[in-house]
Structure formats: C-alpha cells, structure tokens
Amino acid sequence: MSKPALLDYAARWWMRLFLAMFFLLLYAPIVILIIFSFNDSKRNIVWRGATGKYYAKAWANDSLIEAFINSLTIAVANMIVGTLLGVITAILLWRFRFPAKKAVEGVLALPIVIPEICMGVAMLVFFNKWWPNNLVWPLNLVNIIIAHVTFTFPFVAVIVRGQLAGLNREFELAAMDLGASEWRAMIDVLLPQIKPSIIAGALIAFTLSLEDFVITYFTAGPDSITLPVKINSMVRFSVTPEVNAASTILIIITIVAVWLAMRIQKEKTNG
Amino acid sequence: METDNWRRNKRVFFAVSVPQLTWLLIFFIIPLAAVFIISFSEKRGIIGHELVWDWKNYIRAIEPIYLSIFAKTLLTSTAVTVICLLVGYPVALAISFAPRWLKLALLFAVTVPFWINGLIRTYALIAVFRTRGILNFTLEWFWSIGASVLAWFGIEVGSYQDLQFLYTNVAATAGIVYVFIPFMILPLYAVMERFDKSYLEAALDLGAGHWRTFFTVLLPLTTPGIISGCIIVFVPSLGVFFIADLLGGTDSLLIGNVIERQFLGANNWPFGAALSFLLMYLTFAALILYSIVNKKSKKIGGVDV
Amino acid sequence: MGKTVLSIENIVKKFGNVAAVNGVSLTIQDGDFFALLGPSGCGKTTLLRMLGGFDSPTSGHIFMDGIDITDVPPNKRQINMLFQSYAVFPHMNVEDNVAYGLRMEKRPTTEINQRVQEALALVRMEEFAKRPPDKLSGGQRQRVALARALIKKPRILLLDEPLSALDAKLRGAMQTELVRLQQTVGITFIIVTHDQDEALSMATRIAVMDEGSFCQVDAPRVLYEAPSSRFVADFIGRMNMHECIVIAEQDNGYCINAGGDMGEISVRHAPLPGVRAGDKIYYGVRPEKVIFSKDKPADNVGNAVVLENYSYHGDETLLYCRSQDGTLWTCTLTNDRRNFTPVNVGELGWLTWAADNMILLAK
Numbered sequence: 013m014s015k016p017a018l019l020d021y022a023a024r025w026w027m028r029l030f031l032a033m034f035f036l037l038l039y040a041p042i043v044i045l046i047i048f049s050f051n052d053s054k055r056n057i058v059w060r061g062a063t064g065k066y067y068a069k070a071w072a073n074d075s076l077i078e079a080f081i082n083s084l085t086i087a088v089a090n091m092i093v094g095t096l097l098g099v100i101t102a103i104l105l106w107r108f109r110f111p112a113k114k115a116v117e118g119v120l121a122l123p124i125v126i127p128e129i130c131m132g133v134a135m136l137v138f139f140n141k142w143w144p145n146n147l148v149w150p151l152n153l154v155n156i157i158i159a160h161v162t163f164t165f166p167f168v169a170v171i172v173r174g175q176l177a178g179l180n181r182e183f184e185l186a187a188m189d190l191g192a193s194e195w196r197a198m199i200d201v202l203l204p205q206i207k208p209s210i211i212a213g214a215l216i217a218f219t220l221s222l223e224d225f226v227i228t229y230f231t232a233g234p235d236s237i238t239l240p241v242k243i244n245s246m247v248r249f250s251v252t253p254e255v256n257a258a259s260t261i262l263i264i265i266t267i268v269a270v271w272l273a274m275r276i277q278k279e280k281t282n283g
Numbered sequence: 284m285e286t287d288n289w290r291r292n293k294r295v296f297f298a299v300s301v302p303q304l305t306w307l308l309i310f311f312i313i314p315l316a317a318v319f320i321i322s323f324s325e326k327r328g329i330i331g332h333e334l335v336w337d338w339k340n341y342i343r344a345i346e347p348i349y350l351s352i353f354a355k356t357l358l359t360s361t362a363v364t365v366i367c368l369l370v371g372y373p374v375a376l377a378i379s380f381a382p383r384w385l386k387l388a389l390l391f392a393v394t395v396p397f398w399i400n401g402l403i404r405t406y407a408l409i410a411v412f413r414t415r416g417i418l419n420f421t422l423e424w425f426w427s428i429g430a431s432v433l434a435w436f437g438i439e440v441g442s443y444q445d446l447q448f449l450y451t452n453v454a455a456t457a458g459i460v461y462v463f464i465p466f467m468i469l470p471l472y473a474v475m476e477r478f479d480k481s482y483l484e485a486a487l488d489l490g491a492g493h494w495r496t497f498f499t500v501l502l503p504l505t506t507p508g509i510i511s512g513c514i515i516v517f518v519p520s521l522g523v524f525f526i527a528d529l530l531g532g533t534d535s536l537l538i539g540n541v542i543e544r545q546f547l548g549a550n551n552w553p554f555g556a557a558l559s560f561l562l563m564y565l566t567f568a569a570l571i572l573y574s575i576v577n578k579k580s581k582k583i584g585g586v587d588v
Numbered sequence: 589m590g591k592t593v594l595s596i597e598n599i600v601k602k603f604g605n606v607a608a609v610n611g612v613s614l615t616i617q618d619g620d621f622f623a624l625l626g627p628s629g630c631g632k633t634t635l636l637r638m639l640g641g642f643d644s645p646t647s648g649h650i651f652m653d654g655i656d657i658t659d660v661p662p663n664k665r666q667i668n669m670l671f672q673s674y675a676v677f678p679h680m681n682v683e684d685n686v687a688y689g690l691r692m693e694k695r696p697t698t699e700i701n702q703r704v705q706e707a708l709a710l711v712r713m714e715e716f717a718k719r720p721p722d723k724l725s726g727g728q729r730q731r732v733a734l735a736r737a738l739i740k741k742p743r744i745l746l747l748d749e750p751l752s753a754l755d756a757k758l759r760g761a762m763q764t765e766l767v768r769l770q771q772t773v774g775i776t777f778i779i780v781t782h783d784q785d786e787a788l789s790m791a792t793r794i795a796v797m798d799e800g801s802f803c804q805v806d807a808p809r810v811l812y813e814a815p816s817s818r819f820v821a822d823f824i825g826r827m828n829m830h831e832c833i834v835i836a837e838q839d840n841g842y843c844i845n846a847g848g849d850m851g852e853i854s855v856r857h858a859p860l861p862g863v864r865a866g867d868k869i870y871y872g873v874r875p876e877k878v879i880f881s882k883d884k885p886a887d888n889v890g891n892a893v894v895l896e897n898y899s900y901h902g903d904e905t906l907l908y909c910r911s912q913d914g915t916l917w918t919c920t921l922t923n924d925r926r927n928f929t930p931v932n933v934g935e936l937g938w939l940t941w942a943a944d945n946m947i948l949l950a951k
Contacts, residue, residue, distance in 0.1 A: 018487065018642050018662065019480055022381040031377050031389070034370065038396055038464070041407035044417060048410065097306060100299040108296055110289040116304070123311060127522025127566055129539050130318075130559045133546050137321060137556075138314035162310045165303060194292050225402045225525065230546070240400055247406050247529065259403045270398045274391060484642050485675035485733075487662045489689035489740060499688075503679045 042263065049256035066253040076258060079242035083222055086153050086238060090160040090221040095214040097161065098168025103202070105169070106176040123163040124170075132230030135159045145233060152236045159231045160221040167220060168213035175209035208276050215273035219266055322556035332553050340557035349541065349558070353565075356538040359452075360520040363459045367467040367516045368509065370460075375471035375508075376501075379478070390472070397465035405526050408458050412448040412530065419445045455531030459520050466519070467512040474508025507577065514573045518566050538562055593618040593743055593776050594639070599648035601634050608634040610800035611648070616744075616793075621770050622778045623787035626797035627823070632780045633748060635797075639778065640669045640746050652743065663692075668737035672748040674729045676721045682708070682732050683717040689740045707735040710769065727758050738773060747779040751786060763790055784824045788812065796820050812874075814858070817951050821872050828917050829872040829949070836865050842948060846871060848913045849891050855943050860950045870949040877945040878919040880907055880931075881938050890940035893917060895933055907931065909939060 021027050052063040070076055101120060105113070123131065139155045147154070183205070187197035203210075225240040232241050239262055246255045289296040322340055324332040343349070378389045396404065411417045426443040433440055448454050482504060486496040524539030531537075538558060545555025594616040601609040609631040616622050624632040637643045639650065641662035650658045657665055668689075677685050686707050690700045708714045711731035721729055730750065737745055750766070751759045767790050770777045781787050787794050788808045795805040796819075803823075804816045815821035821829060835843040841856040842863070855871070863869060884890050893909035896916075905921040917939055921931070 018644075019483055020380060022377045022385070027373070027377050030373055034374050035389075035392060038392075038461075040417070041411050041461070042396065042399065042404065044410055045403070045407040097303040101303050104296075104299040104303075107287060107299070108289045109287045110296070110300075119307060119312075120303075123307075125518065125566065125570060126563055127519060127539070129522040129524060129542055130315075130563050133542065133555060133559050134311070134314035134318050136546055137317045137552070138310070141317065158310050162306070165306075194295050198295070219398055223398065223400045225400060240402055243400075243406070244402055244525070247402075247409075251409065255406065259400075259406065262403060263399055266398050266400070267395055270395060271391070274394070278387075479673055479675065481671040481673050481675040482677060484640075484662070485669070485671055485677070485736075486688070487642075488640060488669045489736065490663045490692035491688075492663060495692065500677060504677075 045256050046260050046263070049253055049260045051253055051256075054252060066257040070254050070257045070261075073254070075237070076239075076242060076254075079237045079239045080258075080261075082153060082156075082236060083239040085150055086156050086160060087218045087221040089153075089157045090164055091214050091218040093157070094161045094164040094217040094221075095168050095210060097165040098213055098217070099172050099206075099210055101165065101169035102172035102176055102206075103198070106173055106179075120166050120169065124166050128163075128226040129230075131159075131163060132227045135162075135227060136230040139231060149235075152233065155233075156228055156231050156236060156238065159227050160224060163224075163227060164217040164220045168217050171213040171216060172206055172209045175206050179205060212273045212277045215269050215276070219269045219273070222262070222269075223266060318556045318559055321552050322560050324553040324556075326551050326553055330550050330552075340554045341561070343554060344557050344561055352536055352538055352541055353561070355536075356521060357565075359456055359459065359537060360517050362456055363463060363520050364467075364513050364517045366456075366460050367464050368513060371464055371467035371471055371512065372509070375468045375475055378468075378472055379475035393465050393468050393472075397469070401462045402525055404462055405458055405529050408454070408461060408530060409449065412454045412457075414445050414447065414449070416449070418448055419443075422446065449530065450532040450535075452531060452535050455527045455535040455537075458526045458530040459523055462523075462526060463516045463520055466515045470511040470515055471505070471508045474505050474511075478504060510573060510577055514569060518569055521565060521569075522562060591618045592616070593620075593653060594778075595651045596639075597649045597651070599635065599638060599645045599650065601631070601638060601643065602646045607800050609638070609645070612797075612800070612802050614795065614802070614805065616776060616778065618776055619774060620776050620778075621767065621790055621792045622776070623791035623794045624778065624780045624797055625784060625787040625794050625824075626782065628782055630797045631800040632782075632797050636669075636746050636748055636778065636780045639744070640667055641665050642669075666740075666743040667746060668740050668742040668744075669746040670730070670733050670737055670748065670750050672750070672752065674733040674753075676724075676729050676732050676736070678721050680721075681717070682713065682719050682721070682724070685721070685732055686735045686739055689736060693740075703739055707739040710738065710772065711735045726753055727762065730754070730762070734769065738769075738775070742775060744776045744778060747777060749780055749782070751781070751783070759786075766790060788824070796823060798823075813947075815872075815947065815949070818870055818872075818949050821947065821949060826875050826918055827872045827947075828875060828878065829870055830915055831868060832871045834863055834865050834867045834869060837863075844869070844871060844948070846889075848911055848915075850889055853889050853943055853946070855946050855948060857946075857948050860948060863948075863950050867950075872947045872949060873941050873945055875906070875918040876920040876922075878917070878939050878941050880909070880919050880921060881940060882936075884938045885940050887942075888940035889943050889946070890938045891917070893937060893939050895931055895935045895937065897933060898931055905931070909937075911939075 022031075048059075049066055050062045050064065051059055052065070053060040105117060105120075110116075135155070139159075143155055145152075179202075183201045184197045187201045188194065192200060223240065224238075225244060228238050229241055229244065232238060237245075239258065243255060243258055243262075246252075246258070320334060321332060323336050323338075324334045325337075325339065327333050374393070378386055378393070381389060409416075413419075423443040423445075426440075430440045478501075482500050483496055486500045487493070491499060522539045523537060524543045527535045527537045527540055539562075542555050542558045542562065545551045545558065549555075592615045594614075596612065596614050598611050598613055599609055600607060600611050612635065624635060626632045634643065638645050641657075641660060645658065648658075649656055652666065662669075677688070680688070683704055686704045687700050690703060695703075704717075705714070708717060711734050713728065713731050713735060716724065716728060716732075721732070724732065730753075747766075751762055754762060763786060766777070766779075779787075779791065788811075791808060793805065794808055794811055796803045796811065798819055804811060804820045806814075811820060811824055815824065818829060821827045830846065832844045832846040835845050835852055837843075838854060841854060842860070843852055843854050845852050860869070879885075879888075880895075884892070891911045893911045895907055896910050897908040899906045899908075902923070904923055907919045907921060909917045909919060911917060919939055
C-alpha cells in the first residue's frame with residue numbers, strides 16, 4: 013500500500029475517524045428509533061426481543077391509518093399542482109424577459125426563505141378567516157394542499173430551472189424554424205429535455221409535503237390530521253414503540269422517494 | 284436577440300405566468316398581509332380581535348421578558364450555526380476529496396437525514412438524551428471501563444450517576460444542530476466540489492505547509508460556501524419551535540415557541556402576529572447582511588456559489 | 589551544463605491495476621529544456637506530478653543532485669510547477685501571488701519586495717503588480733504564475749501543458765518567451781506537452797512517451813530525422829512508411845527491396861540490432877524530402893504514381909498520390925513562387941527521393 017496522495021485527505025486515518033464518528037452520530041438516533049420499533053417492550057429503553065406487534069397495532073389504529081391516508085392524498089395532490097406551477101415558473105423565468113422580473117423572482121423566493129412558523133401562522137389566519145370548515149373528505153384536506161403547494165412549487169421551480177439553465181435555446185428555435193408554433197416547440201422540444209428534472213422536482217414536492225410538520229400543524233383541523241401531526245400528538249401523549257413504527261414507515265417512504273429523485277437527477281447529469 | 288421579450292409572445296407568457304402568480308397572491312401575499320394587519324389589532328374576548336392601528340403589540344414585544352427571548356433565540360441560532368460550521372466544514376472537505384464512488388455514497392448519506400422529518404429526528408433524540416438513554420448508557424460504559432482500570436491501580440470510584448440531558452438547553456441546542464447540520468454541509472460541499480484543487484497544490488508547491496495552505500488559500504476561497512451554509516442554517520433555526528419544545532426545558536423557550544403559544548394556546552393573535560413579523564424582519568436583516576457580505580466576498584475573488 | 593540534476597529510476601505508478609507509468613528511468617542534465625511528449629493518457633502528466641511531489645510513485649525512486657527525494661513533500665522540494673490552469677490565487681493581486689512563496693519562507697519584507705519587482709520584470713509584468721487576477725488575460729496570468737514559481741529560484745521548473753489554454757498566435761509568442769526565460773534564468777525546465785511542434789521548437793531533449801513507457805529520448809533533430817520506432821516516426825511529423833525486405837547487410841547500411849518500381853536499393857543507415865537478410869522491416873521517407881515530377885529523374889529512387897487528391901495550405905501544398913501497387917504516398921510541394929503551375933487531380937507523375945533520406949525501422 014503506497015501512502016495516500018498529497019491531497020487525498022479523505023484517505024488519512026484521522027479524517028476517516030472523524031467521518032466515521034460524524035456519520036455514527038448522524039445515524040445512530042435514527043437507527044435506534046427503527047430498531048426499537050421492533051422491540052417487544054412497552055417501554056422504549058431495554059431490548060426485550062423482536063416483534064412486529066407494534067406495526068400490527070399501528071395498522072389497527074384507525075386514526076393513524078386515517079392520518080396516513082390523508083398524508084398520501086395531500087402529498088399526491090400537492091405533487092401534481094406543485095409540479096405544474098413549478099415547471100411553468102421555471103419556464104417563465106428562463107424563457108422571458110419582462111418588467112419587474114427581479115421583483116417577481118424575489119416574491120417567488122419568499123415562501124422558501126421566510127421562517128416556516130411565519131408561513132404557518134399566515135395559513136392559520138387565512139383559512140380561519142376566509143375558508144369554510146366542516147367540509148367532507150377529501151375537501152377538508154384542500155386547505156393543507158393549498159398551503160403545501162404554496163411552499164413546494166418554488167422548490168420545484170429551482171430544480172427545473174437548474175436544468176433549463178444548461179439547455180441550448182437553439183433546439184427550440186430550430187423547431188420553430190422548421191415550422192412549429194411556440195407552443196408546439198415547447199411541448200415537442202423543451203419538455204422532453206427537462207423531463208428528468210420535472211420528475212425529480214415532483215418527487216421532491218411529494219417528499220416535502222409528506223414530511224412537513226410545521227405548516228401542516230397550523231393548517232390542520234381536528235379531522236384533517238396528517239401523519240407527522242399525528243406522530244407529534246402521539247409523542248406528547250405517550251412514547252410507545254407504536255410511534256417508532258409509524259415513524260419508521262414514514263422514513264422508509266422518504267428514503268425511497270429521495271433515492272429515486274437522486275437517481276433520476278444523476279441520469280440527467282450523465283445523459 | 285429579442286426572442287425572450289415577453290411582448291413577442293403574449294399568449295405563452297400569460298399562460299406561464301398568470302396561474303402561479305395569482306396563486307401566490309391569494310394564498311401567500313394576502314395571508315401575510317392579514318397577519319400584518321392583525322399585528323396592529325387588539326385582542327377582544329376569547330378569540331376575537333379588532334383593528335385599532337396602534338403599536339401596542341410591538342411595544343409589548345420589546346418588554347424585557349420577550350426581548351430576552353429574542354436575545355436567547357439569536358444566541359442559540361448563532362451557537363448552532365458555529366457548531367454546524369465547525370463540524371460540517373471538515374465533513375464537506377472530506378467528501379469533496381473522496382474518490383468518486385465514495386463521494387456519491389457519502390453525499391447520499393448526508394442527504395437522507397436532510398429529508399427525514401425534523402420532528403421524527405427530534406423524537407429519535409429523546410431516546411438518546413433521556414435519563415436512561417443511549418448517551419447515559421454510553422457514558423456509563425466508559426465510566427465502568429475507567430473505573431475498572433482505576434480499580435486495578437487500587438483507586439475506587441463510585442458507580443455512575445446518570446446525567447440530566449433531556450429538558451436542558453444543551454439538549455435543545457444539540458437537537459437543532461442535529462436537525463440542521465445537513466443544511467450546512469451541502470452548500471459547503473457545492474463550493475468545494477467546484478474548487479480547483481490545483482490552488483492547493485500551487486500553495487504547497489510554493490512552500491506552504493498543509494495548515495498554512497488551509498488558512499491562506501482554502502479558507503478564503505471557500506468563504507462563499509461558508510457564508511451560504513451559515514445563512515441556510517441560521518435563518519430557519521430562528522423560527523424553530525418543536526425542537527426546543529420536545530428536548531428543551533422550561534427555560535429553553537425560543538421565539539418560535541412564544542409565537543406558537545400565542546396562536547394555538549393563548550389565542551392572542553395580534554401579539555403573535557407582531558412577533559411573527561419581528562421574526563420575519565430579523566430574517567430579512569440576516570438575508571440583507573448575507574447579500575452584502577456575499578458581494579464583498581465575491582469581489583475579492585473566490586468561487587461563485 | 590552537463591551535470592545531472594535529476595534522475596529517476598524505475599518509476600512505476602499504478603491506479604488500481606492500471607499502470608499509468610510503467611517503470612521508466614531517465615536522467616536530466618542541468619540546464620536542459622526537457623519535454624515529455626506523448627498522446628493524452630500516455631502517463632506524462634502523472635510522471636510530472638510525481639516529480640513535483642503531488643503523487644507518490646508505487647515503486648521506484650527520484651533523485652535530485654544524487655539525493656533521494658521520492659518521499660519529500662512538494663513544499664520541501666527545490667522544484668516548482670507551472671500548473672495547467674496556472675492556479676493564480678484569485679483572492680490575491682499579482683504582487684501577492686508572486687510574493688506568496690517568499691512569504692512562506694518568511695523572508696524579510698525588503699527582500700521580498702525587491703525580488704518581486706525582479707520577478708515581475710523578468711516576465712514583463714511590472715505595471716500589473718496591483719491587478720487582481722480576474723482583470724488579467726490568459727497570457728498575463730501565465731506570466732504571473734511563471735514569476736511566482738521562478739521567484740523561488742528552484743532547481744527545476746515543471747510546466748504542465750503550459751500553452752494549451754492560449755490561442756494560436758499567443759502560443760507562438762509564448763514559445764519564444766519560455767525559451768528566452770529559460771536561457772536567462774538557467775533553470776532546468778521540464779515541460780509536458782502533447783503538441784510535437786511545441787516540443788520540437790522549444791526543447792533541447794524530448795522523451796516520447798506511450799502507454800506509460802518511454803519510446804525514445806533524444807534531441808529534437810535526432811527524433812525527427814532518426815526515429816527509432818514506427819510509433820515515434822508516425823507520432824512526430826508526417827511519414828510515408830511502407831514494408832520492405834532486407835536483401836543483404838552492407839558495410840554501412842542495408843540493401844533492401846521496396847517492391848514496385850523501386851526494386852533493390854542500397855541505403856546508408858546506422859546498424860539495426862537483430863536485423864538479418866530476409867527480414868521484413870519498414871522504410872520511411874518524410875513528405876518534404878519527396879519530389880513530385882513528371883519524368884523519372886536518373887539517380888534517385890522513385891515510384892510512378894497518380895495524383896489522387898491534394899490540399900492547399902498557402903505556403904505549401906500537400907499531394908496525396910497512389911502508386912501502381914496501391915500504396916498511398918504524401919508529398920509536400922513548397923509554393924515558393926506566386927505564379928506556380930497548379931497540379932491537377934488524375935495527373936500522372938513520379939515521386940522521387942535520395943536514398944540517404946530513407947529511414948529504416950525494425951519495429
């Protein structure tokens with residue numbers, strides 16, 4: 013084994029030790045949470061053998077399942093609307109020069125930069141004052157969906173714009189030169205080229221919505237609970253492995269969605 | 284070329300601008316404006332309030348008790364940012380110098396917690412910090428090893444006493460660091476990845492040691508990443524409430540907790556609205572400071588973010 | 589000159605299982621302008637980086653003035669490098685960049701200032717002392733990088749593809765400039781390049797590299813006029829190269845049969861080790877040593893051809909001809925008169941050359 017190259021800091025033992033410690037500390041709590049979801053003990057402290065009963069218990073918990081279905085419904089609806097708005101925003105900012113463009117860009121960045129809690133209270137005030145309550149499912153979820161779309165579509169726009177920035181406008185001009193209208197050129201030439209970032213953006217929108225706690229917490233009514241909000245109330249009520257089981261499921265869905273998004277993004281950069 | 288002028292194709296322009304701008308107006312600007320107006324109202328009855336257009340709520344917000352909470356929030360966020368930077372910088376550096384296969388794996392490993400719900404990750408920390416939790420178990424283990432070594436020398440130490448971590452400021456700060464550290468690493472990594480490594484080789488070639496290379500070349504040239512990382516951690520950490528709620532003690536109240544209580548507990552919307560806007564102004568101040576510092580750091584060179 | 593400043597012994601560098609540098613040995617004399625020339629991926633940059641101390645060899649040793657410096661880090665070597673990207677620190681102005689190395693040596697300020705002035709004068713950049721690098725052109729940045737490296741008074745300066753980022757005009761000027769600089773400061777230069785023109789015009793010695801090994805190490809003239817292998821002959825300049833049979837070994841050369849119209853030819857040539865009568869070898873003639881004519885001149889070796897195609901380059905015209913046995917030949921025509929008679933595709937003629945201009949290649 014020859015000694016590491018001059019700048020190969022990642023190969024030095026002290027750096028490896030530091031990285032190992034870092035990732036251990038980063039992952040230990042999550043891994044322990046997952047492990048204890050299989051713990052055959054009501055208390056979350058000592059290991060008493062493996063069991064799947066808390067998953068069964070979670071499955072039998074109607075309000076938990078309801079929260080889960082709500083979460084998925086909201087995430088999917090948010091994904092569709094948020095992606096649509098995000099993509100047209102990206103195209104608008106990439107394609108056009110128009111008056112007050114800088115100001116529009118600034119306003120579009122606001123939902124990303126202002127503290128979540130401020131966004132949350134704004135939603136609380138808005139829906140309390142001007143939105144009918146006591147709607148039936150799934151209409152009672154619409155306010156949460158609206159809140160989610162408002163803060164997710166700028167993220168989608170950022171992702172799609174990133175790919176648009178590397179795009180050659182001459183493809184579109186070529187299509188128009190060959191007789192396509194601007195619409196057709198956009199649909200035939202532009203959209204296929206930015207498909208990877210649209211899919212990645214959609215998955216990110218899905219995840220952001222599924223994961224959101226703060227904004228949902230302020231928007232959700234008593235009969236429109238999502239999984240993170242449900243977990244929050246369970247955590248405060250009693251800490252049982254059932255919470256771990258519910259959390260584990262949410263973690264797994266998240267990891268799969270993020271992994272997919274990253275793979276698609278990677279293909280984009282390789283292709 | 285003039286093809287990007289919006290007048291050239293108004294139909295397409297309106298199609299890609301009207302929907303989301305309308306959306307933003309109705310579901311973002313109007314709600315924020317409502318909060319702004321409420322902040323000048325007065326609480327009436329149990330849940331009601333009336334617009335009176337005075338500064339009472341803001342004046343109340345600068346009473347010592349709330350001012351100290353603002354100060355505490357700033358202090359906590361600053362501490363969190365500094366810790367995230369000290370830990371995150373070497374991690375980002377190591378990732379950017381890793382071979383390609385490892386780089387992608389490490390990057391994914393940093394990104395996953397970034398996406399996992401902050402609430403769940405905070406909840407996971409409870410198991411670490413509580414009296415009979417992982418941290419105390421680990422310390423006890425080290426203690427017992429130490430004790431047996433000392434016993435071998437004939438020195439007796441008592442048995443391990445569990446330390447109180449949960450419901451302290453330390454746990455709250457550690458929790459915020461834990462939730463926000465990926466936010467620091469990713470922008471730092473982005474700058475380091477684009478950083479031309481031959482600058483480092485040139486410095487070493489010219490006779491600088493590794494430490495002097497770090498301070499004279501790497502650190503100044505990665506400043507834009509440091510600034511971005513700090514702002515990305517600092518700004519959202521100002522508004523945190525559930526982390527301090529779950530992990531912190533009674534004296535770990537941050538401004539986010541106060542806002543939440545005004546809206547969902549005390550039902551004093553006007554005061555909560557005023558606090559929200561103060562928090563937002565604080566955020567904007569940080570962002571403006573960022574853009575000034577960032578412009579300056581770009582002027583003296585460095586890698587664009 | 590004449591003293592060995594650097595010698596490397598059996599350097600091997602493996603990345604995984606691939607040997608980028610495969611056991612090379614070399615000595616470089618003090619004052620040499622030495623070029624490592626080869627196609628991309630041949631290992632020349634890897635070798636240069638090992639000389640600079642940025643990579644360590646898997647095995648083998650590097651000696652400077654007889655002392656083993658294989659494990660000496662770059663900041664302790666009396667060797668400096670001009671990076672391909674120049675690596676001029678963007679957060680320091682020209683002066684600070686140039687002074688950097690001396691500051692690391694903790695020299696007194698007055699000495700630093702004086703030497704910075706000298707170094708900037710050497711590369712003719714005195715008036716740019718306070719400029720930030722982003723206000724400099726590529727060529728100016730390169731001068732700063734040169735001054736920054738030379739101010740350290742190294743024994744050896746390494747240059748990694750120094751001219752590749754410059755445009756064609758500037759490249760020519762910089763070639764002359766580098767040679768002038770090297771002669772002024774008297775430091776040994778080792779340059780890596782894939783451009784044969786650059787190597788031939790600047791270097792005093794050239795090592796041609798391919799797949800991690802040296803093919804030939806010689807002065808530019810020798811490399812061009814007496815290449816030792818078909819790879820070198822083909823890599824440097826253009827070459828008409830064809831098979832032939834050795835008929836007999838002669839006192840100071842060989843008698844070969846090149847086939848076609850040429851028949852048996854006696855070629856004066858240095859001895860080729862291991863070549864016997866009856867062996868199949870190769871012969872080559874450079875296009876500029878071939879003459880295109882309508883008739884067969886008496887004394888020279890020649891071949892009847894048809895002109896298949898040509899390309900006009902202003903100063904010269906390249907003729908592509910095919911002989912009767914189907915082999916392809918190239919011949920350079922110098923356009924030395926303004927109103928010369930143009931050639932026509934399909935024309936018949938003779939390609940001839942003096943037998944002394946033929947190179948015999950065994951491998």
